[in-house]
Amino acid sequence: MGRLSHVLAGLSLLGPALAATVAYDFNIEWVRANPDGAFERPTIGINGKWPIETIEANVGDTILINAHNGLGNQTTSLHFHGLFMNGTNHMDGPSMVTQCPIQPGDSFLYNFTITQPGTYWYHSHSEGQYPDGLRGPLVIHDPESPFKGQYDEELVVTLSDWYHDEMRVLIPEFLRKGNPTGAEPVPQAALMNDTQNLKVPVELEKTYLVRLINIGGFAGQYFWIEGHNMSIVEVDGVYTKPAEAEMVYLSAAQRVSFLLTTKGSNQANFPIVASMDTTLFDVMPDDLDWNVTGWLVYDEAKDLPKPAFVDEYAPYDDVELVPYDEMEILPEPNRIVELNVVMDNLHDGANYAFFNNITYKAPKVPALYTALTSGDKATNPYVYGSYTNSFVLEKGDIVQIVLNNLDSGRHPFHLHGHDFQVIYRSADEAGLFPGPGVEYPKIPMRRDTVVVYPEGYVVLRFKADNPGVWLFHCHIEWHVTSGLIATFIEDPLTLQSTIELPKNHLDACLSGDIPSKGNAAGNSKDFLDLRGENAPPPPLPAGFTFQGIVAFLFSSAMGIFGIWVVGSYGMRTGPKPKKSAEREPLLATPDAANGRTEPNGREEPADAATDEDSLLRR
Numbered sequence: 001m002g003r004l005s006h007v008l009a010g011l012s013l014l015g016p017a018l019a020a021t022v023a024y025d026f027n028i029e030w031v032r033a034n035p036d037g038a039f040e041r042p043t044i045g046i047n048g049k050w051p052i053e054t055i056e057a058n059v060g061d062t063i064l065i066n067a068h069n070g071l072g073n074q075t076t077s078l079h080f081h082g083l084f085m086n087g088t089n090h091m092d093g094p095s096m097v098t099q100c101p102i103q104p105g106d107s108f109l110y111n112f113t114i115t116q117p118g119t120y121w122y123h124s125h126s127e128g129q130y131p132d133g134l135r136g137p138l139v140i141h142d143p144e145s146p147f148k149g150q151y152d153e154e155l156v157v158t159l160s161d162w163y164h165d166e167m168r169v170l171i172p173e174f175l176r177k178g179n180p181t182g183a184e185p186v187p188q189a190a191l192m193n194d195t196q197n198l199k200v201p202v203e204l205e206k207t208y209l210v211r212l213i214n215i216g217g218f219a220g221q222y223f224w225i226e227g228h229n230m231s232i233v234e235v236d237g238v239y240t241k242p243a244e245a246e247m248v249y250l251s252a253a254q255r256v257s258f259l260l261t262t263k264g265s266n267q268a269n270f271p272i273v274a275s276m277d278t279t280l281f282d283v284m285p286d287d288l289d290w291n292v293t294g295w296l297v298y299d300e301a302k303d304l305p306k307p308a309f310v311d312e313y314a315p316y317d318d319v320e321l322v323p324y325d326e327m328e329i330l331p332e333p334n335r336i337v338e339l340n341v342v343m344d345n346l347h348d349g350a351n352y353a354f355f356n357n358i359t360y361k362a363p364k365v366p367a368l369y370t371a372l373t374s375g376d377k378a379t380n381p382y383v384y385g386s387y388t389n390s391f392v393l394e395k396g397d398i399v400q401i402v403l404n405n406l407d408s409g410r411h412p413f414h415l416h417g418h419d420f421q422v423i424y425r426s427a428d429e430a431g432l433f434p435g436p437g438v439e440y441p442k443i444p445m446r447r448d449t450v451v452v453y454p455e456g457y458v459v460l461r462f463k464a465d466n467p468g469v470w471l472f473h474c475h476i477e478w479h480v481t482s483g484l485i486a487t488f489i490e491d492p493l494t495l496q497s498t499i500e501l502p503k504n505h506l507d508a509c510l511s512g513d514i515p516s517k518g519n520a521a522g523n524s525k526d527f528l529d530l531r532g533e534n535a536p537p538p539p540l541p542a543g544f545t546f547q548g549i550v551a552f553l554f555s556s557a558m559g560i561f562g563i564w565v566v567g568s569y570g571m572r573t574g575p576k577p578k579k580s581a582e583r584e585p586l587l588a589t590p591d592a593a594n595g596r597t598e599p600n601g602r603e604e605p606a607d608a609a610t611d612e613d614s615l616l617r618r
Contacts, residue, residue, distance in 0.1 A: 137215075
């Protein structure tokens with residue numbers, strides 16, 4: 001069993017609520033699975049099983065996860081997506097950001113206390129591997145939920161895309177000069193609860209709280225349940241005022257919870273449909289089925305009807321959601337971070353993703369460890385590396401992120417350690433911020449992952465009230481791999497006085513021969529010396545290189561020489577032809593069969609054809 005205990009650990013002084021310690025023992029290992037029924041493949045499971053189990057706890061509980069890397073051929077780590085990790089930034093999980101990766105055969109203890117309710121998920125944050133299966137739901141129950149008593153039962157539904165090849169095969173194919181446009185691999189299938197043809201038994205006239213999570217690596221999904229409306233009450237861990245929707249759109253990493261009330265009759269079953277957002281795909285394979293269908297089953301004996309088409313419904317615009325707590329827009333920012341998104345090629349011919357012309361390259365020392373070991377230089381963004389897009393925030397900063405998407409595709413952006421107010425999102429092809437007529441709402445929607453539209457922009461705002469090293473990145477895993485990442489270093493001096501790394505952190509670095517102190521280049525003597533830091537390939541040259549100029553001149557000279565040769569031969573005067581009487585006689589050889597001769601010794605058959613058909617046959 002993965003879950004070892006659910007032990008009472010303390011008693012709240014303010015009431016009867018009990019805090020608990022919830023412990024899991026995870027052996028992360030390869031198993032085999034065939035979720036779409038089309039192809040069996042190696043998949044990353046836990047304790048010999050896949051799909052992996054749901055982590056559950058209550059607000060105030062402490063979670064202990066002993067993660068053992070039994071993969072044998074890859075490092076790994078666990079990130080608990082959406083949890084703020086207040087006071088425990090070193091448990092956030094991304095490799096080379098808040099920890100060294102867990103080496104094959106090693107174990108690592110995650111230990112943190114839950115401070116927020118809602119719907120979350122956990123996944124690998126190492127080697128781009130979570131689409132191989134290491135991702136599952138994380139549910140934090142709330143005894144004080146404003147919707148307590150309004151539903152009878154909870155359901156968890158996951159959506160995902162699925163590849164038949166492992167990421168270690170797909171990533172090199174994606175990042176190669178033979179793919180200069182950066183076309184992302186298209187998944188083979190869509191899944192619902194890591195399967196297809198899901199049946200969800202329901203009872204008459206009951207209300208269910210459905211926690212819907214997109215745990216995919218690439219595709220956004222449109223989701224609807226025919227014959228039923230959804231009353232949205234939470235997004236990304238933020239309670240909302242109830243909002244009626246016939247369809248929702250979830251990008252990779254987004255979550256939505258809604259109340260679903262069943263009918264009073266069991267005369268029919270109803271399709272549950274998820275449809276991948278095919279506008280994200282550069283190509284559409286002929287065999288791709290981008291839909292996955294399940295059913296609300298009122299009666300097992302009734303038929304399972306076919307679903308309607310996706311364009312028969314309209315998704316709810318999440319920017320219109322109102323947080324339940326009615327938190328007003330934060331004050332005017334004292335720190336503005338503008339990030340421009342572009343995709344471009346580097347010198348190796350592959351396509352990369354950039355914030356402000358910088359594509360992310362992981363440092364040689366985890367960024368958190370640099371913050372903890374660099375003394376007063378921790379406030380200097382330079383020490384975190386030239387290719388980490390690091391921004392140092394002071395305690396209490398009101399931070400505004402202006403994100404201009406100069407790319408032609410949608411991108412879902414996620415911030416670790418916080419949720420943010422989405423104070424404005426443009427339509428697609430709106431150009432750069434600010435556009436005309438931009439007005440901010442008094443009570444903006446909040447969440448931790450937001451979609452920005454093609455060639456549009458989004459304006460986000462949050463308060464720097466959670467010291468830590470927090471990533472901000474596109475949650476399409478292909479774009480994480482190609483470098484669409486920035487790093488917020490929040491109040492690093494407070495980190496130095498509040499975090500002491502446990503021994504298993506240092507052991508993980510020692511096992512992987514990774515330095516645990518120093519700047520991004522591993523230099524702990526001179527933190528301003530970044531020589532030897534990890535770097536992406538150099539950019540393409542702005543003009544001709546010396547070799548290119550030489551090649552151009554040589555090819556031009558050879559072309560001119562070739563034209564001169566052709567022209568000179570064409571203008572030469574050849575010898576005058578001899579008069580007919582002076583021409584040399586044709587050589588002739590006798591034909592023993594018919595006495596005929598052919599010039600220069602070639603024999604011609606006596607019955608040689610002269611009509612067109614005969615010539616064709618010859």
